Structure formats: C-alpha cells, structure tokens
Amino acid sequence: MSITHWKFALVILASALACGAANADGSGDSAVASSDDGKYADKDGNPTYKISSDGTVDWYTYSGFRRYHSDCHVCHGPNGDGSSLAPALADSLKTLNYADFNNIVTNGRNNVNASNDKVMPSFGTNVNVMCFLDDIYVYLRARANNAIPGGRPPKHEDKPEAAKQAETSCTGIK
Ligand code: HEC
DSSP states (O other): OOHHHHHHHHHHHHHHHHHHHHOEETTEEOSOOEEETTEEEOTTSOEEOOBOTTSEEOHHHHHHHHHHHHHTHHHHOGGGOOOSSSOOHHHHTTTOOHHHHHHHHHHOEEOOBTTBOOEEOOOTTOHHHHTTHHHHHHHHHHHHTTSSOSSOOSEEOOOOHHHHHHHHHHHOOO
16 A cells, blocks of 8 residues: 555544544534533533543433333333334434424324334323433433443432422422
C-alpha cells in the first residue's frame, strides 16, 4: 500500500470514529449539552442520558430502566430488544424522535389491517407511565445508541431533589 493510500485509510477511519461518537438517533445528536439538577438535555433541548466512563448512569436513565421493565417489557421484550408481540424500541428510537415517542405512548397506535393485528395501547391515563415518560425515553435512547448494555445498570447517580418533587406532584403519591 502506498503512503497516500495509508493516509486515505486513516481519514476514513477517523471519520468513522467521529460518526460513532456523535450518536445520531431519531432526535439527532444525543450528546449532553445542558443539565438541570441531574436531568440532562441535548443541544435541541430533548432529554438525553449521561453515562460516565465507569458505567454510572444518570438517575433518569436508571428510573427509565425500572419503569420500562414494569410497564413496557411484557410486549416490547427485556432491554428494548423486542418480542413476537411488539417491535424492538431500541431500534425504533434510531428513527423515532422525542415528540413521536411521546405521541405514540400517550395516544397509542392502531395499525390493524389484514396483515397486522397488533395494537399499541394508550398510556395517557396511566400515571406510572405518563409521570416517567422522559425517564423511559432516555433509557431507550441510551439503548438505541448502545450507550448501555442490557440488564440493570450497576451504578446510578443519586435521585435528584427535582425528581422527588416531580414524582410527588405528578403521581399524587406522597
Ligand atoms: C400490550 C402490549 C404493549 C405494551 C404493554 C406496550 N406496547 Fe408499545 N407497542 C405495542 C405494539 C403491538 C406496537 C406496534 C403497533 C403497530 O404495529 O402500530 C407498539 C409500538 C410502540 C411504539 C412505536 C414503535 C415503532 O417502531 O414505531 C412505541 C414508541 C411504543 N410502542 C412504546 C411503548 C412504551 C414506552 C411502552 C411502555 C410504557 C409500551 N410501548 C407498552 C404493544 C405494546
């Protein structure tokens, strides 16, 4: 291989690595651009996850893991990996954006026709889901970008005061 070919190969490798780091999904670049008491947002203001190099996840990603596995995994499979009943949300979020996600979970979706009898129920009146939509979203966003492996995140940040207050006022449970 000539020197020019080597240089060319390095440029390709460098851009492939840069793309990998950017983690573009349905909502765009998932990199943390701002934070508010342990809740992270990307440059467009969409909720996003923060995973530290030692594997510690932010509180909302951890909470989303728990909420997902209590209310969604019966159909969508563990870890957002899908099942015969419903699609893999870890794949869906590679193209669905935050607004699409909120809309489908709140209102449900009914694509029933001759070849599809699958129904996504509406969760609009379920406080265990509606009060934690962002949590479930950031967890699945992390899964879509392969930022965390399957399974319970081993370490997480402490529950922020804001999360405690929001939970109390939203769910009505003191
Ligand atoms: C009773 C089974 C069931 C449960 C529980 C369920 N879903 Fe679904 N969901 C489905 C089915 C089936 C579809 C596909 C519907 C279709 O084909 O339009 C779906 C579709 C979706 C989609 C769109 C996926 C895509 O690729 O377009 C999202 C997002 C979604 N569900 C989120 C959730 C979340 C979040 C939860 C938990 C709060 C949840 N679902 C719980 C059955 C379920």
